[in-house]
Amino acid sequence: MAEGQPIIRIREVTKRFGQTVTAVDDVSLDIREGEFFALLGPSGCGKTTLLRMIAGFETPSEGQILIDGQDMSKVPPNRRPINMVFQSYAVFPHMTVADNVGYGLKVTNVPKAEIRERAEEALELVKLGGLGGRKPDQLSGGQRQRVALARALVKRPKVLLLDEPLSALDAKLREAMQLELVRLQHAVGITFVIVTHDQNEALSMANRVAVMEHGRVRQLAPPSELYEFPNCRFVADFIGKMNLFEGRVAGISGEEVLVEVKGLGRFSLPGEGEASGEVGIAVRPEKVRLRREKPDEDMVAVHGKVSEVAYYGGSSFVYVTDETGRTISVNLQNEARTAEPGVTIGDELWCAWKPRDSLLLST
Amino acid sequence: MDAPDGRRDLPPIILLVVYSFNDSRRNIVWRGFTFKYYEKAWNTESLIEAFVNSLAIAVVNTAVATILGVLVAIALWRFRFPGKAAYEGFMMLPIVIPEICMGVAMMAFFARVGWPTGLPWPLTLSNIMIAHIAFSFPFVAVTVRGRLVGFNRELEDASKDLGASEWQTMRYIVLPYLRPGIIAGALIAFTLSLDDFVITFFTAGPNSVTLPVKIFSMVRFSVTPEVNAASTVLIVITVIATVLAMRFQSPSRRAGGEEG
Numbered sequence A: 001m002a003e004g005q006p007i008i009r010i011r012e013v014t015k016r017f018g019q020t021v022t023a024v025d026d027v028s029l030d031i032r033e034g035e036f037f038a039l040l041g042p043s044g045c046g047k048t049t050l051l052r053m054i055a056g057f058e059t060p061s062e063g064q065i066l067i068d069g070q071d072m073s074k075v076p077p078n079r080r081p082i083n084m085v086f087q088s089y090a091v092f093p094h095m096t097v098a099d100n101v102g103y104g105l106k107v108t109n110v111p112k113a114e115i116r117e118r119a120e121e122a123l124e125l126v127k128l129g130g131l132g133g134r135k136p137d138q139l140s141g142g143q144r145q146r147v148a149l150a151r152a153l154v155k156r157p158k159v160l161l162l163d164e165p166l167s168a169l170d171a172k173l174r175e176a177m178q179l180e181l182v183r184l185q186h187a188v189g190i191t192f193v194i195v196t197h198d199q200n201e202a203l204s205m206a207n208r209v210a211v212m213e214h215g216r217v218r219q220l221a222p223p224s225e226l227y228e229f230p231n232c233r234f235v236a237d238f239i240g241k242m243n244l245f246e247g248r249v250a251g252i253s254g255e256e257v258l259v260e261v262k263g264l265g266r267f268s269l270p271g272e273g274e275a276s277g278e279v280g281i282a283v284r285p286e287k288v289r290l291r292r293e294k295p296d297e298d299m300v301a302v303h304g305k306v307s308e309v310a311y312y313g314g315s316s317f318v319y320v321t322d323e324t325g326r327t328i329s330v331n332l333q334n335e336a337r338t339a340e341p342g343v344t345i346g347d348e349l350w351c352a353w354k355p356r357d358s359l360l361l362s363t
Numbered sequence B: 001m002d003a004p005d006g007r008r009d010l011p012p013i014i015l016l017v018v019y020s021f022n023d024s025r026r027n028i029v030w031r032g033f034t035f036k037y038y039e040k041a042w043n044t045e046s047l048i049e050a051f052v053n054s055l056a057i058a059v060v061n062t063a064v065a066t067i068l069g070v071l072v073a074i075a076l077w078r079f080r081f082p083g084k085a086a087y088e089g090f091m092m093l094p095i096v097i098p099e100i101c102m103g104v105a106m107m108a109f110f111a112r113v114g115w116p117t118g119l120p121w122p123l124t125l126s127n128i129m130i131a132h133i134a135f136s137f138p139f140v141a142v143t144v145r146g147r148l149v150g151f152n153r154e155l156e157d158a159s160k161d162l163g164a165s166e167w168q169t170m171r172y173i174v175l176p177y178l179r180p181g182i183i184a185g186a187l188i189a190f191t192l193s194l195d196d197f198v199i200t201f202f203t204a205g206p207n208s209v210t211l212p213v214k215i216f217s218m219v220r221f222s223v224t225p226e227v228n229a230a231s232t233v234l235i236v237i238t239v240i241a242t243v244l245a246m247r248f249q250s251p252s253r254r255a256g257g258e259e260g
């Protein structure tokens, strides 16, 4: 759906603080026009630093950032065709809501009448119509964030950058705002780049997600691809829940790789011909089935004892510990309406899955 | 002690104020209310002259010390430069070193550079003004700096992000935020200057007498009701300025909010 031209090009960008800290390490990526792009990663991985370099508040130690085809290295933040929503919202406390929203127009000499009109429009857009006369300390956290959004959108930027925009909101409001942001992005058609450490947020909102670790981009892909085809142990583990087994390559035949995992035996799964030596075998909890009887030969199977059951309403997580002490998590959908638990702690059963539902991870 | 109405037991400052309205030259017993000594003080030319000098010095001092203090505070907050910590400590010196030493140092300084005497009126006060600015601007800087500590730097980034220049950001975002601190600092500078005796005493010449110095010279003979009246005026102005300064510094006046 978002198949636009690259609007932001980040080329081999590195950012060092002092001698020892490399916050962003040789990152290259393109953000396309009109897409909802997420930067996802654990705390301290360099997401904010990357965003601040795009906004112009930090200069790359190496590399180049292009916005709309233009090199940004000499362009100060106030001349870049992008706007930012800050983590603290940074709503100006001494100005009314309307003055906050109009600020970016006032400082660039937009006529007064037009400022009023556009500010009102922007406030309508974020559903704050009629609150223009309030002071920020008379607003709730969610409303203040909308002010920050309106203030940025009123500038009609080519790209809107959002740094953890939802992290200060409570769970319920956060979910509502996720939908709201997606709606808003559709309505204005501006490229959104959002920083988050919440994988659900990234997966549910973005068209594409870049997963970062230690200043590097580990994988850049649409959410479903990230989830189903993580390219390394880090991404597999970071996105959603994952069962990881250590194994080794026993042979390669065409598009298939034969692997051997202690306790699971030998099986083939799809994979590139390059894999060799020690590899990781991963399978999602919802791909694993529980069986009372030994499953067919064409399934990967492991026998174990239920050590824990966690009930979440719509589904349950069952933790099965096998003979070697490994714990495998299994996600069960609670499809039938019954108060009787399907499995209880201590049950002995088989965990089984199709070989092609598991994933080969070489790094 | 022996006063029948017990007014002798009042705190000295209140006593001074009360006796400035007392219709008695000897100030031992209360003889009734009068404005007479205010009138007298008003008609004492040398007293008025000293008062005008004091005000002129205080006003100039407040203006210059405030601008200087704000600039120093912003520079210390905004920039990194070699020896910044040392300078920050150095700036505190006028606050901590004894006033008498400052006074002697100032006197020596003006003598050394051969500061011209016999200049026309406001300029006769120039050396006192310089001395006052030198000791009062650090108070402004410290007050403003205290307020800057609570400033959310993302506000500054947000302003630039929205297209404002460095100057516009200062003018529309940083200065309004600092306003309570600046006003408080200015009022402190004003009262410090208006009250100052020690440093002024060492720098004042015969033609540049300020109110505190004048009062001092008057009480060397005796505490007259006119002195009480003049002192009361000084107290009132100082108290008003201090109350205003405190109000501007108090948390309820902080337009900051929104942190967190």
Ligand SMILES: Nc1ncnc2c1ncn2[C@@H]1O[C@H](COP(=O)(O)OP(=O)(O)OP(=O)(O)O)[C@@H](O)[C@H]1O
Residues within 6 Å of the ligand: A017, A021, A022, A023, A041, A042, A043, A044, A045, A046, A047, A048, A049, A050, A197
């Ligand atoms: N101004 C700075 N000076 C020195 N080190 C810095 C500076 N800014 C960031 N860092 C370091 O760079 C690394 C990346 O920081 P960054 O703020 O980009 O992380 P982040 O991914 O946004 O984390 P979080 O999710 O906690 O916000 C961290 O190790 C941080 O300590």
Ligand SMILES: [Mg+2]
Residues within 6 Å of the ligand: A047, A048, A049
């Ligand atoms: Mg961050």
